[in-house]
Amino acid sequence: MNRKLLQSVREYKKQAFIAPVLVALEVLMEVLIPLLMANIIDVGIMNGDMGYIVKMGVLLVIMAMVALFFGAKAGQVAAVAAAGYAKNLRHDIFYKIQDFSFGNIDHFSTSSLVTRLTTDITNVQMAFMFSIRMLARAPIMVVLAWIMTATINLEIAFLLLVTIPILGGALIFIAKKAHPHFIAVFDEYDVLNNTVQENVNAARVVKAYVREDHENEKFNKISLKVFELFTKAEKIVAWNSPIMQFVMYAVVLCLVLIGGESIITGDMQTGELTSIMVYAMQILMSLMIVTFVFVQIMIAEASSDRIREVLEEVPEMEDEPGALTEVANGDIDFEHVDFSYAGEGGNLSLKDVSLHIKSGQIVGIIGGTGSAKSTLVQLIPRLYDVVGGSVKVGGVDVRRYSLEALRDQVSMVLQKNVLFTGSIYENIRWGDENASNEEVQRVCRLAQADGFIQEFPAGYNTMIVEGGNNVSGGQKQRLCIARALLKKPKILILDDSTSAVDTRTDALIRQAFREEIPDTTKIIIAQRISSVEDADMIIVMENGEINGIGTSEELLKTNAIYREVYESQLKGGEDDE
Known part of the structure; x- marks a missing residue:
């Protein structure tokens, strides 16, 4: 996980540390359980000692319950840490964007920034949660299970040790091959999101020109490209499972051969072979978990690179030391x-x-x-x-x-007027959040907006829908002018910004400017x-x-x-x- 991004863990460092500790305690219980099972078989059953079997059975159940408690608690804590980490990342990116100049924003498309704030952060969140839980569990399980195996049979322990670098090398090879494809996928996601956003925002134009078929074709084309890139990446990653399965079955076969021979020669008891089989499965399953988490990390690595680009973007404009405030x-x-x-x-x-x-x-x-x-x-x-x-x-x-x-x-009413979801009062108060209702109404009169506002059933409490689509172009312009006036700018x-109003209204607005804000x-x-x-x-x-x-x-x-x-x-x- 990228160090720059990990700085956003902040107040959730405690949970991120506790989760692996709880996982370690869970693994410790799970590693001791096969040892108890071996004793039940080799001591209790072989000697017909029912009292020993019951005592060990009760202890086994207790350890299983303790392992369950630690596992559930680890999952809960890891989920809190990952969700908090994602929350902080979203916070950091959004606040970073607020410092961007127009030049910085031009460097990223709107759809790309939305993808990074949503899909990319979700990918990083999942990888982080898997890392502090599953990825922390795997090496601890492998080490402890291997040590327990080595205390019973060194030959089998050596066999298990050989499989680890084989699988590790295969994973690294697969990761290097798949990573570029995942990067390409998320770049295409930006284009896909841009297509959807453009279509939704321009829905009226699309319908007016009967261009639904064209938009569908455009969407299908980019969607197909995302599908093809994902398929290429997944085809490479798909080799994880067969390689893992082949190694696992090969190890089990070797265990049966070596263990069976050891039992025949008397070097190993039946319970010990059973526990070794369990340890081997624990090691192999842990390695399989690593392969699963590794895929998530590969996807998250592509996303983290994109998130880091935003966080490391240097704002073109920053206040110099001792900047003037008047x-x-x-x-x-x-x-x-x-x-x-x-x-x-x-x-x-x-x-x-x-x-x-x-x-x-x-x-x-x-x-x-x-x-x-x-x-x-x-x-x-x-x-x-x-x-x-x-x-x-x-x-x-x-x-x-x-x-x-x-x-x-400096109040500026841009060519492309933007209103936000909320009441007219709330939209105008972007100019001054502490303005009274009377002040809002006064600037609306100056901007020649008061007349049409009063005609709405809810007046100034009328809700503006997303983008201001429930008011006309001229009404939207006048509301934006009123919002700018409320700032009382120099x-x-x-x-x-008056292109959509009639010449008479335009003249009244200019007259108000000359008389009211000379x-x-x-x-x-x-x-x-x-x-x-x-x-x-x-x-x-x-x-x-x-x-x-x-x-x-x-x-x-x-x-x-x-x-x-x-x-x-x-x-x-x-x-x-």
Whole structure:
């Protein structure tokens, strides 16, 4: 088991230690039982001593009950240790993910992270439980049973000793062959989970376009690939059982030959041969348990590698020593900013961007698809880091702030709006968990959401289903805007977040911004000219560069792109009329 992962055992170390101790006591009782059976046969039965038989029989029953108690207790303690270990692993991975930047998250797919938090951790949990119970039992049983055999017949003990490295070598060979296939299986599991997640999330689109057959075919294709990889791995692992069975029967045959000859010559009694047979079976069964656990460990090893990747992923963004916790105001400065999603040396999405936004200004950003509008604003709350130049908020480089303090003062409503399962009150309070009902209702009025909320039978207590599928796109946008406003940020960023609302509602939202939060810097990315026309400053983006900056009147005179968009939309509006 990987050492990095074992650090997550933590408060369950006691149970993880006690379980093997209880197993050792169980094994000790089980090893003594064949010795009592031999004495019953060789002393009690051979001499016809019924009193001795009864006394030894009672003692045998007591030892069996004690072994049962230790075994049951060991199973209980091992289960607690394994479940606790899995709980801590899930905790550690989930908390680690919370520290990831967008760049870190881009390194793993969503479905892959879900698989690692579920299937992979379950595999590791099972392997851990088997290791502290069954795998701890096997070597103790093998050693004690072999010692007991050696006290009776060295020749047979030597025979049993020879079988151990033979089986061990076979296990190691099988493990090396099967391990790469198990790794491939779990990589394909990620793809399978992604297919299922995508299909469920887009169920309405699938049905609208009658693409069920296509989705079924896609699912069957990846499911078949998982099946084929698992089959390859299991075909290799399947050699465990026949090899084990062959060795076991060969050993039993040798025991019968050697033991029978020893009884005939008088070197061994019948009871001793019986006990040796039991010891041999204990040794061989222990080795068989090892093969079973070994398969689980091989599967868990592939899973543990994937879990370790997440735990060892270094967050791209961490607070520097003495990070600032106060943001002075909503001033924003871009100074010769270059940015690439691939990091240093990658193709630049932003090229030498410089601009200054004063605190409290309303700034509009327009540009064609792929012009890096969203990329520009994502650098402000430091969702990504620049590769050249600097971004400043309140006159300070964003890298000098505590991430929590910076993001607490920058509210961002993303293009893809997300609501969570819970009431409307609970969703809005993501902006401020301590906000009163009146404060929630006030920001909803500012975001023009109060009207439709009041129309719901349960009002603000209406439950939002997963993903917000029981509200329209425009309603979802307004709820997300209200949530952002509740933070009372120094900077508010709307990334095309009013595209699903009508122009009148859009205008009312912008009017509320100007009147109710005049000191907050407001950045509005939009496709509609009407959404940014009255902004204090409009930025025109093209191919990752600033093509023009100014008011609407200034840009109509100086910027061809803005003028073309303005005239096309104005003409479209006239045609509509």
